[in-house]
Amino acid sequence: MKIAFDLHVHTVASGHAYSTLEEYVRQAKKIGLEGFAIADHGPAMPGGPHYYHFSNMRMIPRVIEGIKVLRGIEANIINEQGEIDMKAEDLKWGELDIVMVAMHPRVGYEEGLGEENNTEVLIKAMQNPIVNVVAHPGNPRYPVKIKETVAAAKAAGVVIEINNSSDLSRPGSRERCLEVAREVKRQGWKVVLGTDSHISSMLGVFDSALKLIKEAGLTEDDVVNTSWPKIEKYLLSKTRSLKC
Numbered sequence: 342m343k344i345a346f347d348l349h350v351h352t353v354a355s356g357h358a359y360s361t362l363e364e365y366v367r368q369a370k371k372i373g374l375e376g377f378a379i380a381d382h383g384p385a386m387p388g389g390p391h392y393y394h395f396s397n398m399r400m401i402p403r404v405i406e407g408i409k410v411l412r413g414i415e416a417n418i419i420n421e422q423g424e425i426d427m428k429a430e431d432l433k434w435g436e437l438d439i440v441m442v443a444m445h446p447r448v449g450y451e452e453g454l455g456e457e458n459n460t461e462v463l464i465k466a467m468q469n470p471i472v473n474v475v476a477h478p479g480n481p482r483y484p485v486k487i488k489e490t491v492a493a494a495k496a497a498g499v500v501i502e503i504n505n506s507s508d509l510s511r512p513g514s515r516e517r518c519l520e521v522a523r524e525v526k527r528q529g530w531k532v533v534l535g536t537d538s539h540i541s542s543m544l545g546v547f548d549s550a551l552k553l554i555k556e557a558g559l560t561e562d563d564v565v566n567t568s569w570p571k572i573e574k575y576l577l578s579k580t581r582s583l584k585c
Contacts, residue, residue, distance in 0.1 A: 349535025356388025376409025423465025
């Protein structure tokens with residue numbers, strides 16, 4: 342299976358990543374990726390970019406040196422109402438393509454509130470009409486009810502991410518990520534693969550995620566970022582509809 346786009350990439354703007362946009366473009370050309378999505382952390386993340394970083398993303402060319410560049414954010418869930426740390430109008434002003442939601446420590450919604458609460462909060466966040474991806478839902482620090490989460494994601498048109506960095510960044514994730522992938526297959530929904538790159542050498546390295554989805558029985562038809570037409574259908578159609 343060839344992954345054409347890496348949809349989860351952090352630049353130096355995230356505050357704890359180490360490569361620039363131009364460095365990612367050069368790496369994408371080197372390894373033969375068609376494109377990637379900038380998905381810097383939202384402003385609630387310590388050291389993260391100001392909201393102007395996102396509302397001004399319309400300045401970034403759609404294609405740089407032949408590489409498609411999607412504009413995105415990994416937004417933080419900041420409270421038990423499932424609110425995120427960017428307003429929809431600011432994201433629309435920046436003409437964003439990828440709006441991920443995720444749970445992280447020290448951004449407002451804290452760990453330790455239990456599977457039931459986490460599930461309810463994540464479902465509320467996915468009902469935000471501008472959200473089109475849920476990032477690393479297999480994170481054991483924020484356990485959720487997997488069947489209910491996948492069903493809610495499908496109903497909301499939110500694609501599930503399988504994160505290649507989870508084994509490294511979120512120890513203990515693999516079994517939960519595998520169950521997420523299997524549940525996506527059972528319910529007939531879609532995934533995206535993301536490297537969660539924090540340095541350009543990570544770009545396009547999907548070894549762990551590809552092994553996991555194969556074990557779960559997912560095929561190329563189930564993975565959105567294998568082609569531009571599927572990205573347009575499952576991701577861009579949702580964010581573009583909110584820009585008018």
